Amino acid sequence: AIERTLSIIKPDAVGGNHIGAIYSRFEEAGLKIVGAKMLHLDDEKAGGFYAEHKERPFYNDLVSFMTSGPVVVSVLEGENAIAKHREIMGATNPAEAAEGTIRKDFASSIDENAVHGSDSAESAKREIAYFFNEDEVLDRTR
Ligand code: CMP
Numbered sequence: 001a002i003e004r005t006l007s008i009i010k011p012d013a014v015g016g017n018h019i020g021a022i023y024s025r026f027e028e029a030g031l032k033i034v035g036a037k038m039l040h041l042d043d044e045k046a047g048g049f050y051a052e053h054k055e056r057p058f059y060n061d062l063v064s065f066m067t068s069g070p071v072v073v074s075v076l077e078g079e080n081a082i083a084k085h086r087e088i089m090g091a092t093n094p095a096e097a098a099e100g101t102i103r104k105d106f107a108s109s110i111d112e113n114a115v116h117g118s119d120s121a122e123s124a125k126r127e128i129a130y131f132f133n134e135d136e137v138l139d140r141t142r
Helices: 011-015 019-028 043-049 059-066 081-089 102-106 121-131
Strands: 002-009 032-039 071-079 115-117
Touching: 002 019, 002 081, 002 121, 011 019, 011 059, 011 071, 019 032, 019 071, 019 081, 019 102, 032 121, 043 059, 043 121, 071 081, 081 102, 081 115, 102 115
Parallel strands: none
Antiparallel strands: 002 071, 002 115, 032 071
């Protein structure tokens, strides 16, 4: 089925000038960018996004990393988009990411791992709505 998923290009990858290379991976995989914005998150916005991890030991470091510089948040659309996006990102820990994946090629550690992608249909819906109004996600079928 045609799905939508949320992508975040994180501060390490934006700072490394990898936005274009990562967008190319999305497009080469058949994912269409149907919403996009660059933001510098504050503690409240980043903390709210990762609220499910609030009790994890890495939460404070995660929020301070995600607010350390600009990010690019995008809505990707395509056949099986949620799983496809996760496949091309590779494992959360770049040390375990497969050859040719975004994290293998652009991430340096589990903390600074270049990209985020929704992990289920429920998270995709919540995460897209967290960053985008309805009129900011465009119809690219016409
Ligand atoms: P992300 O997909 O953005 O979701 C939460 C982030 O927490 C994850 O990517 C990692 O960058 C970071 N993180 C740090 N340590 C861990 C860990 N042990 N398990 C999962 N995520 C972690």
